[in-house]
Amino acid sequence: MSAPAPAYRVGLLGRGVVGSAFHELLEQRAGHIETATGMRPEIAGVLTRSGGDFDEILERSDLIVEVMGGLEPAREHMLRALRAGRHVVTANKQVLSQHGEELFAAAREGGVQIRLEAAVGGVVPIIRVIHETLAAAHIDRVHGIVNGTTNFILSEMARTGASYGEALAQAQELGYAESDPTDDVTGRDAAAKMAIIARLAFNAPVHLDQVPYEGIEDLTAYDIEYARELGLALKLVGSAERIDGGIAVRVFPAFLYAGHPLASVGGSFNAVTIESPAITEITLSGPGAGGSQTASAVLGDVISAMIPPPFNPPPAEPVVLVTDRESSFYLHLEVADHPGVLAQVAEILGLQGASIQSVVQRGLGADARLAMVMHPVLESRFRAAVELIGRLDFVRSPPRVIRVIGETFE
Numbered sequence: 385m386s387a388p389a390p391a392y393r394v395g396l397l398g399r400g401v402v403g404s405a406f407h408e409l410l411e412q413r414a415g416h417i418e419t420a421t422g423m424r425p426e427i428a429g430v431l432t433r434s435g436g437d438f439d440e441i442l443e444r445s446d447l448i449v450e451v452m453g454g455l456e457p458a459r460e461h462m463l464r465a466l467r468a469g470r471h472v473v474t475a476n477k478q479v480l481s482q483h484g485e486e487l488f489a490a491a492r493e494g495g496v497q498i499r500l501e502a503a504v505g506g507v508v509p510i511i512r513v514i515h516e517t518l519a520a521a522h523i524d525r526v527h528g529i530v531n532g533t534t535n536f537i538l539s540e541m542a543r544t545g546a547s548y549g550e551a552l553a554q555a556q557e558l559g560y561a562e563s564d565p566t567d568d569v570t571g572r573d574a575a576a577k578m579a580i581i582a583r584l585a586f587n588a589p590v591h592l593d594q595v596p597y598e599g600i601e602d603l604t605a606y607d608i609e610y611a612r613e614l615g616l617a618l619k620l621v622g623s624a625e626r627i628d629g630g631i632a633v634r635v636f637p638a639f640l641y642a643g644h645p646l647a648s649v650g651g652s653f654n655a656v657t658i659e660s661p662a663i664t665e666i667t668l669s670g671p672g673a674g675g676s677q678t679a680s681a682v683l684g685d686v687i688s689a690m691i692p693p694p695f696n697p698p699p700a701e702p703v704v705l706v707t708d709r710e711s712s713f714y715l716h717l718e719v720a721d722h723p724g725v726l727a728q729v730a731e732i733l734g735l736q737g738a739s740i741q742s743v744v745q746r747g748l749g750a751d752a753r754l755a756m757v758m759h760p761v762l763e764s765r766f767r768a769a770v771e772l773i774g775r776l777d778f779v780r781s782p783p784r785v786i787r788v789i790g791e792t793f794e
């Protein structure tokens with residue numbers, strides 16, 4: 385009889401939605417993993433608020449899975465594990481987007497791995513593709529739908545004509561949105577994920593605080609209706625790109641032309657488009673969250689860590705963060721319906737170098753709605769024009785601006 389395979393001991397920090405799904409999946413797949421790696425994974429201990437001792441779990445473990453969430457004590461536990469020579473697998477975008485450099489440095493110094501596939505895009509292998517598959521490619525740009533909650537809400541608004549509030553209530557009922565959805569709907573959750581993506585795509589130390597973000601709370605059913613008329617899809621988009629010798633990372637609602645690879649990504653799915661001269665463009669999409677999906681990404685990382693060699697992000701290089709850039713915009717105005725209004729708006733825009741590409745006008749009794757899409761223009765100049773337009777006496781409510789992402793990849 386052959387000797388039993390040696391055990392590979394996994395310490396589990398957190399047994400909530402992801403942690404319990406991970407525990408179950410590990411037990412289901414243990415035989416398969418043993419065949420693939422020659423070691424049999426087993427849970428060495430579990431830490432929750434109500435039980436478990438971190439020091440004892442660390443002592444007994446070869447690898448730590450951190451799925452507790454939040455900044456502390458997750459950060460401290462991960463640092464201690466890495467410094468003690470344990471691999472760490474985490475789903476924690478909050479810690480990675482704010483303390484990533486400290487963790488990556490500890491992993492490099494300890495000669496162990498920190499793996500983070502589940503922190504971005506659930507089971508969609510975004511991190512693995514950027515960090516490993518495309519390690520040799522010079523990535524120019526990543527566009528992503530990296531928050532499933534907001535994508536579900538916008539998809540429902542487009543599909544049923546529901547208001548933002550109605551679609552949010554439905555997302556909460558179906559479990560796609562938490563009872564406090566602030567991080568999702570303000571764009572902060574997506575900003576954390578884009579900071580992590582930019583760190584790996586550009587080897588630049590991007591902190592969450594350096595990622596400007598806008599959310600979807602102010603979008604209305606009218607925006608979606610106009611989008612349809614103009615042949616556009618409305619999405620919450622994260623963008624990370626090289627520009628003017630630096631990088632720009634941000635999150636904003638954007639109209640996408642129908643042919644854009646992200647335009648048709650519906651429901652709670654996540655997707656990213658990675659552009660590089662060497663590969664043209666790759667789009668990855670799939671379920672961005674959920675206990676079993678995220679657990680699958682975590683277990684995939686555990687198996688990768690069981691098989692060396694370590695492959696950690698190298699030290700980051702300094703980089704310039706670009707905040708003003710050229711972009712196309714949609715502008716929505718509610719105005720008094722009389723002659724000359726459009727000409728005055730166009731003149732102010734023109735003085736700032738903004739020209740109108742297409743326009744839709746709708747009467748509303750004595751008022752009218754103007755929805756227009758601009759040719760690309762420097763954001764600061766466009767915002768200056770919008771500020772002036774907002775002060776015109778025939779403009780009935782604050783102008784609304786949404787970026788438009790073009791149909792072609794430059």
Ligand SMILES: NC(=O)c1ccc[n+]([C@@H]2O[C@H](COP(=O)([O-])OP(=O)(O)OC[C@H]3O[C@@H](n4cnc5c(N)ncnc54)[C@H](OP(=O)(O)O)[C@@H]3O)[C@@H](O)[C@H]2O)c1
Nearest residue numbers: 398399400401402432433434451452453475476673674678
């Ligand atoms: N849920 C998803 O679909 C999803 C998707 C991608 C990434 N993630 C990430 O995965 C992580 C976990 O998410 P989750 O949804 O599984 O969270 P969750 O259901 O709230 O579970 C959190 C677990 O961590 C434990 N915990 C929290 N703070 C602790 C503390 N101070 N000391 C000890 N234990 C503590 C909790 O203990 P108790 O059981 O005692 O409360 C619970 O077992 C987060 O970083 C999240 O961003 C989640």
